[in-house]
Amino acid sequence: MANRVTVSSPTETLELDLERCNGYGNCVFAAPDMFELDLVSNLAVLLREDWSDDERATMAAAVADCPAAALRLVPREA
Numbered sequence: 001m002a003n004r005v006t007v008s009s010p011t012e013t014l015e016l017d018l019e020r021c022n023g024y025g026n027c028v029f030a031a032p033d034m035f036e037l038d039l040v041s042n043l044a045v046l047l048r049e050d051w052s053d054d055e056r057a058t059m060a061a062a063v064a065d066c067p068a069a070a071l072r073l074v075p076r077e078a
């Protein structure tokens with residue numbers, strides 16, 4: 001669990017599994033406001049502490065574009 005980082009909107013959490021991330025960088029292209037690639041570790045980095053529900057399509061695109069299945073969206077607990 002220590003290798004999983006998260007950032008949430010009011011309704012969903014975006015999870016990044018650093019064990020799966022292979023540094024392909026697709027997420028950076030899909031959502032440059034949210035992701036950066038660490039050039040030393042070659043792993044994705046979350047740039048923000050939250051996101052809005054209006055940005056869901058962008059986050060969903062990043063999830064869909066990740067070839068390593070390192071990203072997922074999960075509903076927040078009510």
Ligand code: SF4
Pocket residue numbers: 016020021022023024025026027028037043044065066067068069070071
């Ligand atoms: S697209 Fe997936 S594997 Fe590539 S850097 Fe982003 S999270 Fe990592």
